[in-house]
Amino acid sequence: MEERKLKELLSDMSIEEKIDQLLQVTGYYFEEEGVVTGPNNQAGFMQQEVDLAGSVLGIAGADKLIGIQKKYMEKQPHRIPLLFMADIINGFRTIFPIPLAQGCSFDPEIAKTGAEVAAKESAVSGLHLTFSPMVDLVRDPRWGRVMESTGEDPYLNSEFARAMVRGYQGDGELSQPYKIAACVKHFAGYGAPMAGREYNTVELSNRTLFDSYLPAYQAAIDAGCATAMTSFNTLDRIPSTANRWLMRDILRTHMGFEGVLISDWAAIEEIIHHGVAQGKKQAARLALEAGVDIDMMTTCYCRNIKELLDENKIDSALLDDAVYRVLVLKNKLGLFENPFKDANSQSEENVILSKEHRKLARQAAVQTMVLLKNEDQILPLKKDGQKIAFIGPHTDSPYLMGVWSIFGRMEDVITIKEGVKQAGVRDASFYRGAPVVSDLAKLELQSEVRKQIEADIKASKDLLKEALLAARDSDIVVLALGEHPAQSGEAASRTNLHLDPLQLELLRQVKEINSNIVTVLLNGRPLIIEDVLADSKAVLEAWLPGTEGGSAIADILFGDVTPSGKLSMSFPRTEGQIPIYYNDFPTGRPVLGKKEKYLSQYIDCPNEPLYPFGYGLSYTEFEISPITLSCKILSSAGLIQASVCIKNTGHRAGAQVIQLYIKDEVGSVSRPNRELKGFQKIYLESGEEAEVVFDISTSMLKFYDNTMQYVCEPGTFKLFIGADSSTENFVSFTVE
Numbered sequence: 001m002e003e004r005k006l007k008e009l010l011s012d013m014s015i016e017e018k019i020d021q022l023l024q025v026t027g028y029y030f031e032e033e034g035v036v037t038g039p040n041n042q043a044g045f046m047q048q049e050v051d052l053a054g055s056v057l058g059i060a061g062a063d064k065l066i067g068i069q070k071k072y073m074e075k076q077p078h079r080i081p082l083l084f085m086a087d088i089i090n091g092f093r094t095i096f097p098i099p100l101a102q103g104c105s106f107d108p109e110i111a112k113t114g115a116e117v118a119a120k121e122s123a124v125s126g127l128h129l130t131f132s133p134m135v136d137l138v139r140d141p142r143w144g145r146v147m148e149s150t151g152e153d154p155y156l157n158s159e160f161a162r163a164m165v166r167g168y169q170g171d172g173e174l175s176q177p178y179k180i181a182a183c184v185k186h187f188a189g190y191g192a193p194m195a196g197r198e199y200n201t202v203e204l205s206n207r208t209l210f211d212s213y214l215p216a217y218q219a220a221i222d223a224g225c226a227t228a229m230t231s232f233n234t235l236d237r238i239p240s241t242a243n244r245w246l247m248r249d250i251l252r253t254h255m256g257f258e259g260v261l262i263s264d265w266a267a268i269e270e271i272i273h274h275g276v277a278q279g280k281k282q283a284a285r286l287a288l289e290a291g292v293d294i295d296m297m298t299t300c301y302c303r304n305i306k307e308l309l310d311e312n313k314i315d316s317a318l319l320d321d322a323v324y325r326v327l328v329l330k331n332k333l334g335l336f337e338n339p340f341k342d343a344n345s346q347s348e349e350n351v352i353l354s355k356e357h358r359k360l361a362r363q364a365a366v367q368t369m370v371l372l373k374n375e376d377q378i379l380p381l382k383k384d385g386q387k388i389a390f391i392g393p394h395t396d397s398p399y400l401m402g403v404w405s406i407f408g409r410m411e412d413v414i415t416i417k418e419g420v421k422q423a424g425v426r427d428a429s430f431y432r433g434a435p436v437v438s439d440l441a442k443l444e445l446q447s448e449v450r451k452q453i454e455a456d457i458k459a460s461k462d463l464l465k466e467a468l469l470a471a472r473d474s475d476i477v478v479l480a481l482g483e484h485p486a487q488s489g490e491a492a493s494r495t496n497l498h499l500d501p502l503q504l505e506l507l508r509q510v511k512e513i514n515s516n517i518v519t520v521l522l523n524g525r526p527l528i529i530e531d532v533l534a535d536s537k538a539v540l541e542a543w544l545p546g547t548e549g550g551s552a553i554a555d556i557l558f559g560d561v562t563p564s565g566k567l568s569m570s571f572p573r574t575e576g577q578i579p580i581y582y583n584d585f586p587t588g589r590p591v592l593g594k595k596e597k598y599l600s601q602y603i604d605c606p607n608e609p610l611y612p613f614g615y616g617l618s619y620t621e622f623e624i625s626p627i628t629l630s631c632k633i634l635s636s637a638g639l640i641q642a643s644v645c646i647k648n649t650g651h652r653a654g655a656q657v658i659q660l661y662i663k664d665e666v667g668s669v670s671r672p673n674r675e676l677k678g679f680q681k682i683y684l685e686s687g688e689e690a691e692v693v694f695d696i697s698t699s700m701l702k703f704y705d706n707t708m709q710y711v712c713e714p715g716t717f718k719l720f721i722g723a724d725s726s727t728e729n730f731v732s733f734t735v736e
């Protein structure tokens, strides 16, 4: 529709119609199976509100959505179509690894492909928009939603944010086939809840917000992300959803976001719980003034805006602007011409969970797994000639998708047992060994799943006994341990990040019988694993690898693919080190190898994490040469090249992620100990070598100075190139 017509449409709409364009309700109001992803607070919408609501969340299915759209448009006075949105986070039905794992691939193309697959499957099912990418920077693994982020680094997160937006939306018009709109979230700072407790207060200095937290949102916006979502938290004591400075001055003016801003689930009403509005009417006014366009799942907007207008408490232009942005989005998606977009049940059959999509999910999953330890080169295992017992609650479990796979189905998942069988392993046996969790207290589980786990808890002694017999009788034991997916994700903060006690007991007892232990971890966050390392010869962090998880794990365990994943988040030694992240700051009393009392250190634990950001082993060996600089002086408009030679000195082909870090030695404000500024994933045959070159420019060295100007300050810099963030391979250069 032409812009002129869209404006005419707006001016022709009644006040009620306008206000309800801003209302979003769950699919529950259209059919009973809608997925619930927030507190079901009986928002209690009236039929006439639902009849005019501008968008719906959490339902999918071509025929269903076509039916709902038809019925809706018959009642809609201007035949304005509904927008269908849902949380498609790491896949629609073909589930890719969780985003934290995708970050570990250090290969944004994987995320782009995953987003393309997700967009295609979603689009044919009738969806128009996904609430992804979630680009919140994370430094605290107690927070369950670290699984939804690509990790602790602003640069890495930015690369993935951009890739995901491109994957969902494509490079052209949103109306193109198989593309859906993206929604960058949660703006802003939601990844930093104090003490890792979900929905808790966020305290960030503006400098930290601007330097570390905003870049990934900015990358999504620069990639053309159509929509953004407010965060639940307060920032500087102001709930984001009511924060006019954050949403108007920063998001729209400073960062250039022009799209639709949606509240998170019930976040407008929650302004009241934060103690910043007295009631729904005030909450509605604050959110609208802050520039929040869509009200997800509350009656704040639809029951109060009219009154606010009548009492002259808000300007009608505020309402018109918000409604117009929603209409523009619908128009960009081509919904006025074709309200069903790509919804098509025949396409659903061809596209969803296709062989091709499964293949891509498997290729992605193998890239995301991180080999943490491999003593005596126990891995890779042999398909023939080794008797292998696979033991543990994840051995044959379909719990490999992560909680944000709302349309994923457990029956589609290739379990480890199935993956190993498909791989043609001659002598393998499989045992559960222990329940996946021994305390179900606060876990929200489907009743079937709950029953199964309860049965395992009751039978735990027998499960253990049977597993130990198998361990005694085998050459190798592969233990598949970890979390249940319900232990990570939204509203799943934990204070104890160890494996479940019954899993640890299983590990301990197996160790007494057979020390050839390979542990595969399946979990949604960095766990505390010193005990696991001590008792295992090899540890593979497989995260929650998705629909093809079992096949991908077999690919890695048996050496069909050499692992190449690198941690996107530091692994702490103990919960007491949290928050712990590599790009932290120097102090006035740095340790620097000294053994004295009055230094910035713990008396009961090293400062260093168990594994640093960027860490991960391979089945082959790589040598990285010292760094060569094309010039030691960088001028403001110039470039210098930093290069290393990398050689695969081992016996297998494999990929290495070469990482570039920079440290600004002296600044007008204290600068991080090092910052990731580039990475390249290089694949080499055994014996092969390659030159890796990075361009260094002053634009990479900018930060917010002591007057909050974004500048590169002259001075000396250290430049590191290596295989993880703790590398000591460095040279110095000067900026004039």
Ligand code: BGC
Residues within 6 Å of the ligand: 037, 038, 057, 087, 131, 185, 264, 265, 490
């Ligand atoms: C989450 C969002 C999500 C929304 C809709 C909220 O609880 O914080 O990330 O997009 O629900 O499901």
Ligand code: BGC
Residues within 6 Å of the ligand: none
């Ligand atoms: C302490 C001060 C103390 C000073 C002199 C410093 O290390 O931080 O509290 O007054 O030494 O003893």
